[in-house]
Every structure is written in structure tokens, then in C-alpha cells.
Amino acid sequence: MTQKSPGLVELCKAKGRRITGQRKIIADVISSAHDHPDVPEIHRRAMRKDEKISLSTVYRTLKIFAEIGLIEQHSFEGGPFRVERAEGPHHDHLIDTTNGRVIEFRSEEIERLQTEIAEKLGYELTGHRLELYGRPKAK
Amino acid sequence: MTQKSPGLVELCKAKGRRITGQRKIIADVISSAHDHPDVPEIHRRAMRKDEKISLSTVYRTLKIFAEIGLIEQHSFEGGPFRVERAEGPHHDHLIDTTNGRVIEFRSEEIERLQTEIAEKLGYELTGHRLELYGRPKAK
DNA sequence: TCGTTAATGCAAATTATTTGCAATAAGGGG
């Protein structure tokens, strides 16, 4: 196990969820991931620790993890869902179109403008998605 | 036919594309749409004018339309592709989570900040996606 | 330790989208 999965136990218990072996494995895969893997990829990594864990379980588990707030699910440009752990401050993503790499950033100012815009349109902002696509600048 | 499809003929010819009956119909469906329909919906509407137009043709045609710059394809929260005509100034979307309605808006300031952020990260911005999700504010 | 019930594995079902292929139709040339 690469590292502890912070919060799994507490979050599950708080929602009356059982802590199973596969949930521990999946949580661990996610907490030790330094990228934004999609579901099949998470499944592959989980299978390295338990070759009989099923894809359905991964899907179901991720849905639950998203519900209890352990992770966030994003999908970039219509592709499959990608997962990242929901810890640390909120941020948005810049996708490097030359290699698919995802870079995180945050901008207080954009956050503020979003709320402002929604308000102006008569809406209460409940969520948002901001993705930038770009290629490395030749320096 | 509700209205002319501006540009279809010129855009197709410019790319050596043939102008077929089904392309005219699909272009017309799109140009007279005041919402952001997904592909099955476009197919349904197209069938009202030609009951034997096929779903594949709609998919293929939309891909071509996107290539020649007649439309844009978006997908909100991982859902199916939705289509809107690529005319008028660039804008972003606010999705009403209570009914799925899409509201367009634009913000020069956010546009500017995006370019700025990308630049700061060493990237040249090639595209972006900004979606706000919210519910109508009780006044 | 036991019993209740959530969770799992597997296969089948869905949904969105793409593709192979034979039949059809645009549209430039004669």
C-alpha cells in the first residue's frame, strides 16, 4: 500500500457505508495516483492488488466515493470520466493538447466572476466547470 | 423550411463537399433550432421532413459540419453531444440544473483571464470550455 | 458467533457513437 487513504473510513461510516476490501483498494489506488485516471485505468491498477475485482464494482464504488465527497469525477472534451481526489482547495484544469496532460490551477478572480455572472442572470451557482486547452509555448 | 441555412452551400463547396438533400435538411433543422439539441433529437426533427434519413447520416453530417465550421459540438457534464450553430460572437453556457435549459452569456473579463492564466503556465490557449451550473434564484 | 442486508461478480442490457459495405445520387464533362 503506497499510502493511507485519508478519510475513507470516516466518510463511509458517516453515510452508513460498509468498508470492504475492494473499497480500500480502490481508495488507495486513487490516493496514490498522481494523475487523473479514467475508470478502466483505475480498474487495471486495482487489479494489480486483487486480480478478481470487477469493473462494475469500480464503477459503483467511484459513484459512492463521489457521493460521500471523497473524489470528483470530470470528463474532458466528451471523453470518459476521469477521477481525482477531492482534497485541497478547489481548482480548475488546463489540458495540454499535445499529450493530454492535465495541469491544475486556481484563480480567485475567475471564481468570483462566475458567481457574479450567474447572479446577474438570476441564478444561484451550484457548480461549474472550467477547462483550458492549450499547447506549450515555444519560448 | 423555416429559414435559409446561411453558409451551407458556400462552406461545403469550399471543402469539396456535396450538397445533398439530407445535408440541407439537417442544416435547416440546426439553423431553426433555438435550443441546443443532441444528436438523437436532431435526427427526430430531421425525420419530420424526411422519414428515411438515418441516424448514421446525422452523425456523419454533424461531424462534417463541425469540420467546415458550420456548427460547434459541446457535451455538458459528460452527457451526449449537443449542437449549436457557430455564428455570432463566442459565448459560454450556464445550465439550469432544474430543467437542463442552456443560457448563453459572454464575459470579456473571463476570456482575458483565461488567456492570462494559460500564458502564466507557459501555454498558448487553443480552446476552452466554461460551464456554469445553477438554479434560478428565489427572488 | 449469527443474522440481516449491503456489496460483489458476472453476464446481459443500455446508451452513445462509429464503421463496413453494397446501393444510390451529386454534379462536372462531354
Place this chain on the structure above:
DNA sequence: CCCCTTATTGCAAATAATTTGCATTAACGA
């Protein structure tokens, strides 16, 4: 205006991603 070449279409089958039904298994509070 007719022909011929070749893009385009329709249809069915193929993919891909994700979900679901159901019988079996395993958590965990009593």
C-alpha cells in the same frame, strides 16, 4: 441533358462506456 466517377447514404453490425439484474458473499452490530 445524359453519363460516369466517386462521395454519400442506409442499414446492420461493431465499439465503448456505463449500468443493471440476480444469485452469492461478506460486513459488522446484536
